[in-house]
Amino acid sequence: MDSQLEVFVTVAELENFSRAAERLHMTQPAVSQYIKVLEKSMDARLFDRSNKYVRLTQAGEIVYHHAKEIIGLYTSMHALIDDLTNKASGTISIGASYTYGEYVLPEVLKRLKEEAPEITPSVTIGNTKEICKLISDYRLDIGIVEGEVKDENITVEPFETDELYVVSSPDSLTSREGNFSPEELEEETWIVREEGSGTRRISEKFFSSAGILPVSRLEFGSTQLIKEAVEAGLGIALLSRWTFKKEVIAGDLAIVNVEGLPVQREFSLISRSLFRSKALEIFVEKVKRGGK
Template sequence: MIRSLLVYRTVVEQGSFTRAGEKLFLTQSSVSRIIEALEEEYGVRLLDRTTKSVRPTAAGKIVYHYAVSALTRDSETRQQLRELRDEPAGLLSIGAGFTYGEYILPHAIAAFIRRYPLVQPKITIMNSGRIARRVSEGILQLGIVEGDITVDGIIRMPFAEDELVVVVPPQHRLAQTPEIGLADLANEPWILRESGSAIRQIVDRVFSDHHIAPNRLMEFGSSQIIKASVIAGLGIAMMSEWSIRSEVRQGLLVPLRLRNYPVISNFCCVIAASEFQPKVVTVFRDFLTEFRIPESSHV
Protein backbone atom coordinates (compact mmCIF):
# COMPACT_ATOMS: atom_id res chain seq x y z
CA MET A 1 0.00 0.00 0.00
CA ILE A 2 2.81 2.44 0.83
CA ARG A 3 4.34 1.97 -2.61
CA SER A 4 0.95 2.52 -4.28
CA LEU A 5 0.42 5.72 -2.28
CA LEU A 6 3.88 6.94 -3.28
CA VAL A 7 3.07 6.38 -6.95
CA TYR A 8 -0.30 8.11 -6.57
CA ARG A 9 1.17 11.11 -4.77
CA THR A 10 3.83 11.46 -7.46
CA VAL A 11 1.25 11.31 -10.28
CA VAL A 12 -0.80 14.05 -8.64
CA GLU A 13 2.24 16.26 -7.99
CA GLN A 14 3.70 15.72 -11.47
CA GLY A 15 0.32 15.96 -13.22
CA SER A 16 1.37 13.20 -15.58
CA PHE A 17 1.70 9.41 -15.64
CA THR A 18 4.79 9.71 -17.85
CA ARG A 19 6.62 12.23 -15.63
CA ALA A 20 5.70 10.24 -12.51
CA GLY A 21 7.12 7.10 -14.10
CA GLU A 22 10.34 8.89 -15.00
CA LYS A 23 10.69 10.20 -11.45
CA LEU A 24 10.09 6.76 -9.92
CA PHE A 25 11.93 4.77 -12.64
CA LEU A 26 8.72 2.98 -13.66
CA THR A 27 7.15 2.50 -17.07
CA GLN A 28 3.94 4.38 -17.85
CA SER A 29 2.05 1.10 -18.04
CA SER A 30 3.26 0.13 -14.55
CA VAL A 31 2.12 3.45 -13.16
CA SER A 32 -1.30 3.01 -14.80
CA ARG A 33 -1.73 -0.48 -13.33
CA ILE A 34 -0.87 0.74 -9.84
CA ILE A 35 -3.35 3.64 -10.07
CA GLU A 36 -6.08 1.36 -11.42
CA ALA A 37 -5.49 -1.09 -8.55
CA LEU A 38 -5.69 1.79 -6.05
CA GLU A 39 -8.96 3.00 -7.55
CA GLU A 40 -10.32 -0.53 -7.33
CA GLU A 41 -9.17 -0.77 -3.71
CA TYR A 42 -11.06 2.41 -2.73
CA GLY A 43 -13.97 1.85 -5.10
CA VAL A 44 -13.85 5.37 -6.55
CA ARG A 45 -12.25 7.18 -9.46
CA LEU A 46 -9.26 9.12 -8.15
CA LEU A 47 -8.03 10.93 -11.26
CA ASP A 48 -9.53 12.83 -14.17
CA ARG A 49 -7.39 12.07 -17.21
CA THR A 50 -7.11 14.24 -20.32
CA THR A 51 -4.64 14.20 -23.18
CA LYS A 52 -2.76 17.07 -21.59
CA SER A 53 -2.94 16.55 -17.82
CA VAL A 54 -4.06 14.43 -14.89
CA ARG A 55 -6.00 16.01 -12.02
CA PRO A 56 -7.38 14.48 -8.81
CA THR A 57 -11.12 14.16 -8.40
CA ALA A 58 -12.82 15.26 -5.19
CA ALA A 59 -12.23 11.75 -3.81
CA GLY A 60 -8.72 11.83 -5.21
CA LYS A 61 -7.90 14.98 -3.22
CA ILE A 62 -8.90 13.19 -0.02
CA VAL A 63 -6.70 10.21 -0.88
CA TYR A 64 -3.83 12.55 -1.84
CA HIS A 65 -3.81 14.21 1.59
CA TYR A 66 -3.96 10.79 3.21
CA ALA A 67 -1.04 9.63 1.04
CA VAL A 68 1.09 12.62 2.05
CA SER A 69 0.37 11.99 5.75
CA ALA A 70 0.92 8.22 5.51
CA LEU A 71 4.20 8.59 3.62
CA THR A 72 5.45 11.14 6.16
CA ARG A 73 4.63 8.79 9.04
CA ASP A 74 6.27 5.91 7.18
CA SER A 75 9.44 7.96 6.70
CA GLU A 76 9.51 8.97 10.38
CA THR A 77 8.98 5.36 11.47
CA ARG A 78 11.82 4.13 9.28
CA GLN A 79 14.05 6.89 10.64
CA GLN A 80 13.28 5.87 14.24
CA LEU A 81 13.98 2.22 13.43
CA ARG A 82 17.32 3.19 11.88
CA GLU A 83 18.14 5.21 14.97
CA LEU A 84 17.66 2.15 17.16
CA ARG A 85 20.66 0.66 15.37
CA ASP A 86 22.71 3.75 14.62
CA GLU A 87 23.95 6.94 16.21
CA PRO A 88 21.70 10.04 16.11
CA ALA A 89 21.42 11.47 12.62
CA GLY A 90 19.23 13.65 10.45
CA LEU A 91 17.30 16.86 11.04
CA LEU A 92 17.01 18.30 14.55
CA SER A 93 14.66 21.29 14.62
CA ILE A 94 15.24 23.40 17.73
CA GLY A 95 13.54 26.57 18.87
CA ALA A 96 15.14 28.70 21.56
CA GLY A 97 14.38 31.90 23.41
CA PHE A 98 16.63 34.87 22.76
CA THR A 99 18.93 34.54 25.77
CA TYR A 100 19.79 30.86 25.42
CA GLY A 101 19.51 30.92 21.64
CA GLU A 102 21.86 33.85 21.04
CA TYR A 103 24.43 33.39 23.81
CA ILE A 104 24.61 29.70 24.80
CA LEU A 105 23.04 27.52 22.10
CA PRO A 106 25.78 28.10 19.47
CA HIS A 107 28.34 26.62 21.89
CA ALA A 108 26.02 23.72 22.77
CA ILE A 109 25.35 22.92 19.10
CA ALA A 110 29.05 23.05 18.25
CA ALA A 111 29.86 20.58 21.03
CA PHE A 112 26.92 18.33 20.08
CA ILE A 113 27.91 18.22 16.40
CA ARG A 114 31.48 17.30 17.32
CA ARG A 115 30.05 14.29 19.15
CA TYR A 116 27.30 13.46 16.61
CA PRO A 117 28.43 14.79 13.21
CA LEU A 118 25.49 13.28 11.26
CA VAL A 119 22.95 15.55 12.96
CA GLN A 120 21.69 18.51 10.91
CA PRO A 121 20.45 21.27 13.27
CA LYS A 122 17.83 23.80 12.21
CA ILE A 123 17.57 26.66 14.69
CA THR A 124 14.69 29.09 15.23
CA ILE A 125 15.04 32.02 17.65
CA MET A 126 11.90 33.66 19.05
CA ASN A 127 10.27 34.35 22.41
CA SER A 128 9.60 31.45 24.75
CA GLY A 129 5.81 31.44 24.46
CA ARG A 130 5.91 31.06 20.69
CA ILE A 131 8.55 28.34 20.96
CA ALA A 132 6.38 26.28 23.33
CA ARG A 133 3.36 26.61 21.06
CA ARG A 134 5.33 25.49 18.01
CA VAL A 135 6.58 22.43 19.88
CA SER A 136 3.01 21.53 20.88
CA GLU A 137 1.92 21.92 17.23
CA GLY A 138 4.71 19.63 15.99
CA ILE A 139 6.45 22.40 14.03
CA LEU A 140 9.54 22.13 16.24
CA GLN A 141 10.96 18.92 17.71
CA LEU A 142 12.45 20.55 20.80
CA GLY A 143 12.35 23.94 22.45
CA ILE A 144 14.49 25.76 25.00
CA VAL A 145 12.47 28.28 26.99
CA GLU A 146 12.75 30.39 30.11
CA GLY A 147 10.18 31.43 32.66
CA ASP A 148 6.75 30.06 33.49
CA ILE A 149 5.41 28.76 30.19
CA THR A 150 2.10 26.89 30.29
CA VAL A 151 1.06 25.32 27.00
CA ASP A 152 -0.99 22.15 26.59
CA GLY A 153 0.62 19.14 24.94
CA ILE A 154 4.22 19.66 26.03
CA ILE A 155 6.57 18.30 28.66
CA ARG A 156 8.78 20.90 30.37
CA MET A 157 12.12 19.89 31.98
CA PRO A 158 14.42 22.41 33.74
CA PHE A 159 18.09 21.79 32.97
CA ALA A 160 20.05 24.95 33.91
CA GLU A 161 19.73 28.18 35.89
CA ASP A 162 19.88 31.74 34.69
CA GLU A 163 20.46 34.77 36.93
CA LEU A 164 19.06 38.18 36.05
CA VAL A 165 20.85 41.35 37.14
CA VAL A 166 20.20 45.04 36.84
CA VAL A 167 22.52 46.60 34.25
CA VAL A 168 23.67 50.21 34.25
CA PRO A 169 26.35 52.16 32.36
CA PRO A 170 29.67 52.78 34.15
CA GLN A 171 28.84 56.45 34.72
CA HIS A 172 25.59 55.67 36.54
CA ARG A 173 25.32 57.01 40.09
CA LEU A 174 24.99 53.47 41.52
CA ALA A 175 27.57 51.77 39.32
CA GLN A 176 29.95 51.34 42.26
CA THR A 177 27.27 49.73 44.45
CA PRO A 178 27.31 45.96 43.77
CA GLU A 179 24.06 45.30 45.68
CA ILE A 180 21.07 47.61 45.70
CA GLY A 181 17.43 47.75 46.73
CA LEU A 182 14.96 47.96 43.89
CA ALA A 183 13.42 51.03 45.54
CA ASP A 184 16.70 52.83 44.75
CA LEU A 185 15.80 52.50 41.06
CA ALA A 186 12.08 53.27 41.17
CA ASN A 187 12.49 56.66 39.49
CA GLU A 188 14.92 55.45 36.83
CA PRO A 189 13.86 55.04 33.17
CA TRP A 190 13.59 51.28 32.55
CA ILE A 191 14.13 49.53 29.24
CA LEU A 192 12.25 46.23 29.07
CA ARG A 193 11.68 43.40 26.63
CA GLU A 194 8.30 43.17 24.93
CA SER A 195 5.26 41.71 26.67
CA GLY A 196 5.11 37.94 26.20
CA SER A 197 8.84 37.37 26.46
CA ALA A 198 10.09 35.20 29.32
CA ILE A 199 12.46 37.89 30.64
CA ARG A 200 9.61 40.42 30.72
CA GLN A 201 7.46 38.01 32.77
CA ILE A 202 10.26 37.67 35.31
CA VAL A 203 10.90 41.42 35.53
CA ASP A 204 7.19 42.14 35.96
CA ARG A 205 7.10 39.64 38.82
CA VAL A 206 10.09 41.33 40.47
CA PHE A 207 8.37 44.73 40.24
CA SER A 208 5.20 43.22 41.71
CA ASP A 209 7.05 41.55 44.59
CA HIS A 210 8.71 44.86 45.48
CA HIS A 211 5.56 46.95 44.92
CA ILE A 212 7.40 49.04 42.36
CA ALA A 213 5.71 50.68 39.36
CA PRO A 214 8.36 52.59 37.38
CA ASN A 215 7.11 55.85 35.92
CA ARG A 216 9.13 55.63 32.72
CA LEU A 217 9.14 52.40 30.70
CA MET A 218 10.41 51.66 27.20
CA GLU A 219 9.88 48.36 25.37
CA PHE A 220 12.44 47.02 22.90
CA GLY A 221 12.30 43.73 21.03
CA SER A 222 15.87 42.49 21.32
CA SER A 223 18.61 42.16 23.90
CA GLN A 224 21.14 43.81 21.59
CA ILE A 225 19.24 47.09 21.30
CA ILE A 226 18.53 47.10 25.03
CA LYS A 227 22.25 46.76 25.81
CA ALA A 228 23.16 49.46 23.31
CA SER A 229 20.53 51.76 24.80
CA VAL A 230 21.79 51.25 28.36
CA ILE A 231 25.35 51.91 27.21
CA ALA A 232 24.12 55.13 25.55
CA GLY A 233 22.57 56.26 28.85
CA LEU A 234 18.94 55.97 27.73
CA GLY A 235 17.94 53.97 30.80
CA ILE A 236 18.61 50.85 32.87
CA ALA A 237 17.46 47.26 32.38
CA MET A 238 17.26 43.85 33.99
CA MET A 239 18.91 41.18 31.85
CA SER A 240 20.33 37.70 31.92
CA GLU A 241 23.89 37.61 33.17
CA TRP A 242 24.71 35.44 30.13
CA SER A 243 23.69 38.17 27.73
CA ILE A 244 25.97 40.89 29.12
CA ARG A 245 29.22 39.02 29.80
CA SER A 246 31.06 40.47 26.82
CA GLU A 247 30.01 44.06 27.61
CA VAL A 248 30.95 43.64 31.29
CA ARG A 249 34.42 42.40 30.29
CA GLN A 250 34.80 45.44 28.04
CA GLY A 251 33.73 47.82 30.81
CA LEU A 252 30.66 48.98 28.90
CA LEU A 253 28.05 47.71 31.38
CA VAL A 254 27.99 47.19 35.15
CA PRO A 255 25.85 44.42 36.72
CA LEU A 256 24.04 45.15 39.99
CA ARG A 257 22.37 42.51 42.15
CA LEU A 258 19.27 43.11 44.25
CA ARG A 259 19.96 43.00 47.96
CA ASN A 260 18.62 39.77 49.55
CA TYR A 261 16.65 38.99 46.40
CA PRO A 262 18.51 36.89 43.83
CA VAL A 263 16.54 36.79 40.58
CA ILE A 264 16.94 33.20 39.38
CA SER A 265 15.14 31.64 36.46
CA ASN A 266 15.36 28.23 34.81
CA PHE A 267 16.18 27.29 31.27
CA CYS A 268 13.79 24.47 30.35
CA CYS A 269 13.74 21.93 27.57
CA VAL A 270 10.26 21.36 26.12
CA ILE A 271 9.19 18.47 23.91
CA ALA A 272 5.83 17.24 22.71
CA ALA A 273 3.96 15.04 25.18
CA SER A 274 4.34 11.92 23.06
CA GLU A 275 5.33 8.37 23.96
CA PHE A 276 7.72 8.23 21.01
CA GLN A 277 10.47 10.74 20.30
CA PRO A 278 13.16 10.53 17.61
CA LYS A 279 16.47 9.40 19.04
CA VAL A 280 18.15 12.63 17.98
CA VAL A 281 15.68 14.57 20.19
CA THR A 282 16.15 12.44 23.31
CA VAL A 283 19.94 12.41 22.93
CA PHE A 284 20.08 16.21 22.56
CA ARG A 285 17.72 16.64 25.52
CA ASP A 286 20.04 14.54 27.71
CA PHE A 287 23.08 16.37 26.31
CA LEU A 288 21.68 19.73 27.46
CA THR A 289 21.62 18.60 31.11
CA GLU A 290 25.37 17.94 31.08
CA PHE A 291 26.56 20.74 28.80
CA ARG A 292 28.60 23.56 30.32
CA ILE A 293 30.24 26.38 28.38
CA PRO A 294 34.05 26.26 28.77
CA GLU A 295 35.45 29.11 30.84
CA SER A 296 37.67 30.07 27.90
CA SER A 297 34.66 30.78 25.65
CA HIS A 298 33.96 34.46 25.00
CA VAL A 299 30.21 34.63 25.51
Protein backbone atom coordinates (compact mmCIF):
# COMPACT_ATOMS: atom_id res chain seq x y z
CA MET A 1 0.00 0.00 0.00
CA ASP A 2 1.19 3.55 -0.71
CA SER A 3 2.81 4.81 2.51
CA GLN A 4 2.03 8.39 1.53
CA LEU A 5 -1.70 7.68 1.75
CA GLU A 6 -1.37 5.97 5.12
CA VAL A 7 0.57 8.94 6.51
CA PHE A 8 -1.86 11.41 4.96
CA VAL A 9 -4.94 9.66 6.42
CA THR A 10 -3.34 9.49 9.87
CA VAL A 11 -2.57 13.21 9.88
CA ALA A 12 -6.05 14.02 8.60
CA GLU A 13 -7.76 11.97 11.33
CA LEU A 14 -5.56 13.13 14.20
CA GLU A 15 -5.38 16.72 12.89
CA ASN A 16 -1.84 16.93 14.23
CA PHE A 17 1.56 16.13 12.71
CA SER A 18 3.22 15.28 16.02
CA ARG A 19 0.53 12.83 17.12
CA ALA A 20 0.53 11.28 13.65
CA ALA A 21 4.30 10.78 13.89
CA GLU A 22 3.88 9.06 17.26
CA ARG A 23 1.09 6.82 15.92
CA LEU A 24 3.18 5.83 12.88
CA HIS A 25 6.46 5.51 14.84
CA MET A 26 8.07 8.11 12.61
CA THR A 27 9.76 11.46 13.14
CA GLN A 28 7.70 14.59 12.57
CA PRO A 29 10.04 15.80 9.77
CA ALA A 30 9.54 12.48 7.99
CA VAL A 31 5.76 12.85 8.23
CA SER A 32 5.99 16.40 6.89
CA GLN A 33 8.12 15.19 3.99
CA TYR A 34 5.59 12.49 3.07
CA ILE A 35 2.82 15.10 2.99
CA LYS A 36 4.96 17.50 0.98
CA VAL A 37 5.68 14.84 -1.66
CA LEU A 38 1.98 13.88 -1.83
CA GLU A 39 0.91 17.49 -2.22
CA LYS A 40 3.45 17.91 -5.01
CA SER A 41 2.16 14.83 -6.83
CA MET A 42 -1.41 16.13 -6.51
CA ASP A 43 -0.36 19.66 -7.44
CA ALA A 44 -2.57 20.92 -4.61
CA ARG A 45 -2.31 21.97 -0.99
CA LEU A 46 -4.02 19.29 1.12
CA PHE A 47 -3.85 20.89 4.58
CA ASP A 48 -4.37 24.34 6.02
CA ARG A 49 -1.86 24.62 8.86
CA SER A 50 -1.29 27.06 11.69
CA ASN A 51 0.13 26.94 15.21
CA LYS A 52 -3.36 26.05 16.48
CA TYR A 53 -4.78 23.60 13.95
CA VAL A 54 -4.29 21.29 10.96
CA ARG A 55 -7.32 21.08 8.69
CA LEU A 56 -8.07 19.49 5.34
CA THR A 57 -8.50 21.80 2.38
CA GLN A 58 -11.21 21.10 -0.17
CA ALA A 59 -8.65 19.16 -2.21
CA GLY A 60 -7.60 17.36 0.95
CA GLU A 61 -11.19 16.26 1.61
CA ILE A 62 -11.31 14.68 -1.86
CA VAL A 63 -7.98 12.90 -1.38
CA TYR A 64 -9.02 11.71 2.10
CA HIS A 65 -12.27 10.20 0.82
CA HIS A 66 -10.53 8.25 -1.93
CA ALA A 67 -7.53 7.35 0.23
CA LYS A 68 -9.85 5.65 2.74
CA GLU A 69 -11.39 3.64 -0.10
CA ILE A 70 -7.97 2.65 -1.45
CA ILE A 71 -6.72 1.57 2.00
CA GLY A 72 -9.92 -0.37 2.66
CA LEU A 73 -9.71 -2.15 -0.69
CA TYR A 74 -6.03 -2.94 -0.19
CA THR A 75 -6.72 -4.46 3.23
CA SER A 76 -9.56 -6.53 1.82
CA MET A 77 -7.40 -7.70 -1.09
CA HIS A 78 -4.62 -8.74 1.28
CA ALA A 79 -7.06 -10.73 3.46
CA LEU A 80 -8.53 -12.53 0.44
CA ILE A 81 -5.11 -13.51 -0.90
CA ASP A 82 -4.10 -14.70 2.56
CA ASP A 83 -7.23 -16.89 2.61
CA LEU A 84 -5.91 -18.94 -0.31
CA THR A 85 -3.28 -20.60 1.83
CA ASN A 86 -4.23 -20.01 5.44
CA LYS A 87 -7.16 -20.71 7.74
CA ALA A 88 -9.57 -17.97 8.75
CA SER A 89 -7.87 -15.48 11.03
CA GLY A 90 -7.17 -11.80 11.49
CA THR A 91 -9.24 -8.74 12.29
CA ILE A 92 -12.67 -8.02 10.85
CA SER A 93 -14.21 -4.59 11.35
CA ILE A 94 -17.90 -4.76 12.20
CA GLY A 95 -20.42 -1.97 12.54
CA ALA A 96 -23.81 -2.44 14.15
CA SER A 97 -26.77 -0.24 14.99
CA TYR A 98 -27.58 0.08 18.68
CA THR A 99 -30.42 -2.45 18.86
CA TYR A 100 -28.48 -5.29 17.25
CA GLY A 101 -25.08 -4.21 18.52
CA GLU A 102 -26.04 -3.98 22.17
CA TYR A 103 -28.59 -6.77 22.50
CA VAL A 104 -27.83 -9.46 19.90
CA LEU A 105 -24.23 -9.08 18.69
CA PRO A 106 -22.56 -10.02 22.02
CA GLU A 107 -24.00 -13.54 21.81
CA VAL A 108 -22.88 -13.86 18.18
CA LEU A 109 -19.36 -12.77 19.13
CA LYS A 110 -19.31 -15.25 22.02
CA ARG A 111 -20.03 -18.14 19.63
CA LEU A 112 -17.49 -16.76 17.15
CA LYS A 113 -14.77 -16.73 19.80
CA GLU A 114 -15.59 -20.29 20.83
CA GLU A 115 -15.47 -21.68 17.28
CA ALA A 116 -12.89 -19.43 15.60
CA PRO A 117 -10.58 -17.90 18.24
CA GLU A 118 -8.08 -16.79 15.57
CA ILE A 119 -10.57 -14.18 14.33
CA THR A 120 -10.43 -10.83 16.10
CA PRO A 121 -13.56 -8.68 15.75
CA SER A 122 -13.33 -4.90 15.97
CA VAL A 123 -16.77 -3.44 16.71
CA THR A 124 -18.22 0.01 16.14
CA ILE A 125 -21.70 0.82 17.49
CA GLY A 126 -23.73 3.70 16.06
CA ASN A 127 -27.13 4.50 14.65
CA THR A 128 -28.11 3.21 11.23
CA LYS A 129 -27.14 6.45 9.47
CA GLU A 130 -23.66 6.44 11.04
CA ILE A 131 -22.97 2.79 10.22
CA CYS A 132 -24.07 3.27 6.60
CA LYS A 133 -21.65 6.21 6.27
CA LEU A 134 -18.75 4.15 7.60
CA ILE A 135 -19.57 1.30 5.21
CA SER A 136 -19.85 3.73 2.31
CA ASP A 137 -16.38 5.10 3.15
CA TYR A 138 -14.87 1.57 3.31
CA ARG A 139 -14.08 2.09 6.99
CA LEU A 140 -15.90 -1.11 8.00
CA ASP A 141 -15.90 -4.59 6.47
CA ILE A 142 -19.56 -5.23 7.25
CA GLY A 143 -22.48 -3.57 9.00
CA ILE A 144 -25.67 -4.76 10.64
CA VAL A 145 -28.54 -2.29 10.65
CA GLU A 146 -32.29 -2.08 10.81
CA GLY A 147 -34.55 -0.16 8.48
CA GLU A 148 -33.98 1.24 5.01
CA VAL A 149 -30.59 1.86 3.41
CA LYS A 150 -30.75 4.48 0.68
CA ASP A 151 -27.14 4.42 -0.55
CA GLU A 152 -27.19 2.65 -3.93
CA ASN A 153 -23.49 1.75 -3.56
CA ILE A 154 -24.20 -0.42 -0.52
CA THR A 155 -25.26 -4.06 -0.86
CA VAL A 156 -28.16 -4.89 1.48
CA GLU A 157 -28.90 -8.45 2.58
CA PRO A 158 -31.89 -8.87 4.96
CA PHE A 159 -31.42 -11.84 7.29
CA GLU A 160 -33.89 -11.60 10.18
CA THR A 161 -37.22 -10.02 11.07
CA ASP A 162 -37.54 -7.88 14.16
CA GLU A 163 -40.76 -6.92 15.97
CA LEU A 164 -41.47 -3.71 17.88
CA TYR A 165 -43.99 -3.26 20.67
CA VAL A 166 -45.15 -0.40 22.86
CA VAL A 167 -43.82 -0.74 26.40
CA SER A 168 -44.70 1.11 29.60
CA SER A 169 -44.03 0.88 33.31
CA PRO A 170 -45.97 -2.06 34.83
CA ASP A 171 -48.27 0.10 36.97
CA SER A 172 -49.57 2.41 34.25
CA LEU A 173 -51.36 1.57 31.00
CA THR A 174 -51.26 -2.21 31.32
CA SER A 175 -53.78 -2.20 34.15
CA ARG A 176 -56.57 -1.87 31.58
CA GLU A 177 -57.97 -4.95 29.87
CA GLY A 178 -58.23 -5.16 26.09
CA ASN A 179 -56.32 -3.41 23.32
CA PHE A 180 -55.60 0.28 23.04
CA SER A 181 -56.18 2.05 19.77
CA PRO A 182 -53.24 4.23 18.67
CA GLU A 183 -55.50 7.31 19.06
CA GLU A 184 -55.88 6.56 22.76
CA LEU A 185 -52.11 6.84 23.19
CA GLU A 186 -51.75 10.16 21.38
CA GLU A 187 -51.88 12.11 24.65
CA GLU A 188 -49.16 9.99 26.25
CA THR A 189 -45.54 11.13 26.41
CA TRP A 190 -43.63 9.12 23.79
CA ILE A 191 -39.93 8.55 24.41
CA VAL A 192 -38.08 8.21 21.10
CA ARG A 193 -34.56 7.76 19.72
CA GLU A 194 -32.57 10.46 17.95
CA GLU A 195 -32.77 11.35 14.26
CA GLY A 196 -30.79 8.88 12.13
CA SER A 197 -31.77 5.91 14.28
CA GLY A 198 -33.57 3.01 12.62
CA THR A 199 -35.86 2.72 15.64
CA ARG A 200 -36.73 6.42 15.35
CA ARG A 201 -37.58 5.94 11.68
CA ILE A 202 -39.92 3.05 12.50
CA SER A 203 -41.57 5.09 15.27
CA GLU A 204 -42.25 7.93 12.86
CA LYS A 205 -43.72 5.49 10.32
CA PHE A 206 -45.98 4.04 13.01
CA PHE A 207 -47.23 7.48 14.01
CA SER A 208 -47.88 8.34 10.37
CA SER A 209 -49.66 5.10 9.48
CA ALA A 210 -51.78 5.28 12.65
CA GLY A 211 -52.66 8.90 11.90
CA ILE A 212 -51.50 10.19 15.27
CA LEU A 213 -49.29 13.09 16.32
CA PRO A 214 -47.98 12.61 19.86
CA VAL A 215 -48.62 15.69 21.96
CA SER A 216 -45.45 15.23 24.02
CA ARG A 217 -42.10 13.64 23.21
CA LEU A 218 -38.78 13.03 24.92
CA GLU A 219 -35.72 12.18 22.83
CA PHE A 220 -32.76 10.09 23.94
CA GLY A 221 -29.73 8.79 22.06
CA SER A 222 -29.70 5.44 23.83
CA THR A 223 -32.21 2.59 24.10
CA GLN A 224 -30.99 1.89 27.64
CA LEU A 225 -31.86 5.45 28.69
CA ILE A 226 -35.27 5.10 27.06
CA LYS A 227 -35.97 1.91 29.01
CA GLU A 228 -34.94 3.55 32.28
CA ALA A 229 -37.16 6.54 31.53
CA VAL A 230 -40.11 4.26 30.78
CA GLU A 231 -39.49 2.28 33.98
CA ALA A 232 -39.55 5.57 35.89
CA GLY A 233 -42.97 6.33 34.47
CA LEU A 234 -41.89 9.23 32.26
CA GLY A 235 -43.69 7.90 29.19
CA ILE A 236 -44.07 5.02 26.75
CA ALA A 237 -41.88 3.84 23.87
CA LEU A 238 -41.92 1.68 20.76
CA LEU A 239 -39.00 -0.73 21.15
CA SER A 240 -37.60 -3.91 19.61
CA ARG A 241 -38.47 -7.17 21.33
CA TRP A 242 -34.73 -7.84 21.61
CA THR A 243 -34.21 -4.86 23.89
CA PHE A 244 -36.68 -5.45 26.71
CA LYS A 245 -36.86 -9.23 27.24
CA LYS A 246 -35.07 -9.16 30.59
CA GLU A 247 -37.04 -6.18 31.90
CA VAL A 248 -40.40 -7.78 31.06
CA ILE A 249 -39.39 -11.05 32.75
CA ALA A 250 -38.21 -9.11 35.80
CA GLY A 251 -41.44 -7.12 35.90
CA ASP A 252 -39.73 -3.75 35.33
CA LEU A 253 -41.45 -3.14 31.98
CA ALA A 254 -44.72 -4.33 30.46
CA ILE A 255 -45.98 -4.69 26.90
CA VAL A 256 -48.99 -2.54 26.04
CA ASN A 257 -51.51 -4.24 23.77
CA VAL A 258 -52.01 -1.84 20.88
CA GLU A 259 -54.07 -2.40 17.74
CA GLY A 260 -51.87 -2.87 14.66
CA LEU A 261 -48.82 -3.97 16.62
CA PRO A 262 -46.24 -5.42 16.58
CA VAL A 263 -44.53 -3.44 13.82
CA GLN A 264 -42.13 -5.57 11.80
CA ARG A 265 -38.81 -4.55 10.27
CA GLU A 266 -35.74 -6.34 8.98
CA PHE A 267 -32.21 -6.56 10.22
CA SER A 268 -29.82 -6.42 7.25
CA LEU A 269 -26.17 -7.08 6.54
CA ILE A 270 -24.62 -4.24 4.55
CA SER A 271 -21.29 -3.96 2.76
CA ARG A 272 -19.55 -2.45 -0.25
CA SER A 273 -16.95 -5.07 -1.16
CA LEU A 274 -17.88 -7.77 -3.66
CA PHE A 275 -15.67 -10.31 -1.85
CA ARG A 276 -15.55 -11.65 1.69
CA SER A 277 -12.60 -13.18 3.49
CA LYS A 278 -12.94 -16.54 5.20
CA ALA A 279 -13.07 -14.78 8.55
CA LEU A 280 -15.87 -12.54 7.38
CA GLU A 281 -17.81 -15.46 5.89
CA ILE A 282 -17.64 -17.29 9.22
CA PHE A 283 -18.91 -14.20 11.03
CA VAL A 284 -21.78 -13.77 8.56
CA GLU A 285 -22.74 -17.42 9.05
CA LYS A 286 -22.86 -16.86 12.80
CA VAL A 287 -25.05 -13.77 12.34
CA LYS A 288 -27.52 -15.65 10.17
CA ARG A 289 -27.69 -18.42 12.74
CA GLY A 290 -28.33 -15.90 15.50
CA GLY A 291 -25.20 -16.90 17.35
CA LYS A 292 -26.38 -20.49 17.72
